[in-house]
Amino acid sequence: MKSGYIGITDPDWYRFNKGKNHAEVVFWRRASKPVNLPTGMPFFFLVKGTNPRYIRGYGFVKLIGSDNVKELWDKYGEEMGDDSLSSVEFVLKKERDDLIGYYIIENVKYIDSGIDLNDLDIKFDRHIVPGKPIDIEDTKKLLSSFG
Secondary structure: OEEEEEEEEOHHHHHHHHHHOOOOEEEEEOOOOOOOOOOOOEEEEEEOOOOOOEEEEEEEEEEEEEEEHHHHHHHHHHHHOOOOHHHHHHHHOOOOOOEEEEEEEEEEEEEEEEEEOOOOOOOOOOOOOOEEEEEHHHHHHHHHHOO
């Protein structure tokens, strides 16, 4: 049974949300539909481009959905990970009327140092693009690493 999810996180999205200390964030996908995850599932942020593979934060899935970029911006604003709608459109490579999938992640915690997946013996292939579900043992390892 899968009990957690590791999502590949844009480094600028992560830095912006951490800098604002957002406790709730919008984790978006360019695809029009998100992967179906249950509410309450731990969602870990693996910041893209880091080596070793670092988890830099996590939260819990509150809501999953699809909406157009403008509607999401109107509802959540900077919790989308940037300071303007035009910046979000640029990063997403989408227009404001384009449909995207998203997760609302709540009770977000951030860490500076990061947790190396290799140190916890959690396998995560470099070719995984959006993210992947993890089992209960790996979820427990990650949650306990946050203290």
